[in-house]
Amino acid sequence: MEKTRKSARRRGRAVTIDEVAALAGVSPMTVSRVVNGHGKVRDSTRERVMRAVRELDYTPNLAASSLAAAQHTRIALIYTNPSGAYLRELLVGLLRAASRTAIQLVIDYWDDLDVEAERKAARTLARKVAGVILPPPLCDSKTAVMELVRANVPVVAIASGRFSEEISCVRIDDFRASKEITEHLIAKGHTRIGYINGRPDLSASVRRFEGFQAALDEAGIALERGLVQQGDYTYRSGLKAAERLLSQRRPQTAIFAGNDDMAAAAISVAHRRGLDVPRDLSVVGFDDTSAATTVWPELTTIHQPIASMADAAIDILLRSIRRKDRSTRVLVDHVVPYRLVSRGSVAPPLPAGRQPKGG
Structure with missing residues (x-):
């Protein structure tokens, strides 16, 4: 599999879905389902496929209509974290994912909003985007979460201390x-x-x-x-x-x-x-x-692998956005490894x- 990856890059051609399938140990159809967010796939299989996608730097060869849809998928990051170092790590992951998936990334900065102002900002944003990422401290904002969930907008929290019963989460222990x-x-x-x-x-x-x-x-x-x-x-x-x-x-x-x-x-x-x-x-x-x-x-x-967590959050959002049945919410608690x-x-x-x- 290592030889396949190196030869693909040496020849200067795009990595194929068959190569991703071979590295992940699944069928090309399964890769297609994961990448496009269609059909039921086990979480363990999905994670294996996405690791192969990232390792091979695979860009799906989508049909024109699918590509157009991806380019018009707007995902918002709502930011108010005071740490500039944290923000840099977060943006690295989000920009990498945006480049890989062809989504439009929207940055919305909420600074010192009271409860009512936060509620209004969430309602306004819900009308403009297909999904939202909430890093600290907004990952624990009941007001923002409630308004976005009520508007049926998929939300993923990054680095919350606990799994929420309302939204998906990417976190460490x-x-x-x-x-x-x-x-x-x-x-x-x-x-x-x-x-x-x-x-x-x-x-x-x-x-x-x-x-x-x-x-x-x-x-x-x-x-x-x-x-x-x-x-x-x-x-x-x-x-x-x-x-x-x-x-x-x-x-x-x-x-x-x-x-x-x-x-x-x-x-x-x-x-x-x-x-x-x-x-x-x-x-x-x-x-x-x-x-x-x-x-x-x-x-x-x-x-804490902040950039990778942001990348994973995008993948979870896209799967949720592309689900045909939106009548029920599928929540994901993705716990990533840390190291000392x-x-x-x-x-x-x-x-x-x-x-x-x-x-």
Whole structure:
């Protein structure tokens, strides 16, 4: 199969549906059903076909009418996330999917809308697009979800902490990921760990904090409320939270921030106070955005494949949009794998008698 892929590219011709079928181990008819969103196909088979499509960079040779329909399929991303690094990752995935599927991608920015304004914006958008992608924090907006579902517009949430009973979702297991990175700190010898929480109204924030708590509980470490500070996923909120943590009389040996932006801010505060990271203070983040590798030292973090999640969200939306029977909604809970990325921001704590005071 590897030889088939290389020879197709070497000859400079388009990859065929037969080659996709061979790589996925299915019939060309099954590939056609998956790509065009027609007919019933098992989820496991669909995922296998879509992996082959992405690996071979396959572009379906649609009939003119089908191609015209795809070019007029408008899918909206509603965005209000304050993290520029997160937005870049998200757009990479969406633009890649838009190029592959010939859809029209619409970016709608909702900034500080109250409930009524959000309701009106959702109603207006529902009349203009065939599907909607909701990344954080709007993935947990009951108002937006309710209006779009009521308008019978397919919706996929990206990076929600839990599967919704109303819309499809592409996510990681935030609880397990958070628990794993906390266990990583504990295994290094850290028992006094500060935590910078994300927005409390987001399910992902809740699940990440629950994972942090679970790791402490299993290790027999009591949770000190003073070591938990509130942020909102912005760099500035991370600065304020880290200042509060590092101003305490009894210093932490590690800080776990709910995203990379806040973790980068914590490193900045540590440096300003004369602390060496990771010798005096270990810091970990979450998401593995560009912010994780533009700070020194680079962050140990949880890699959330944001671009791939956006690509998968487009595939789920297109299958829903192309379903002939729209009288019932088919919801998908697509949980993608994460991984812990170990970089230079974590080390064992100093011996008790050599703990830094900060400044």
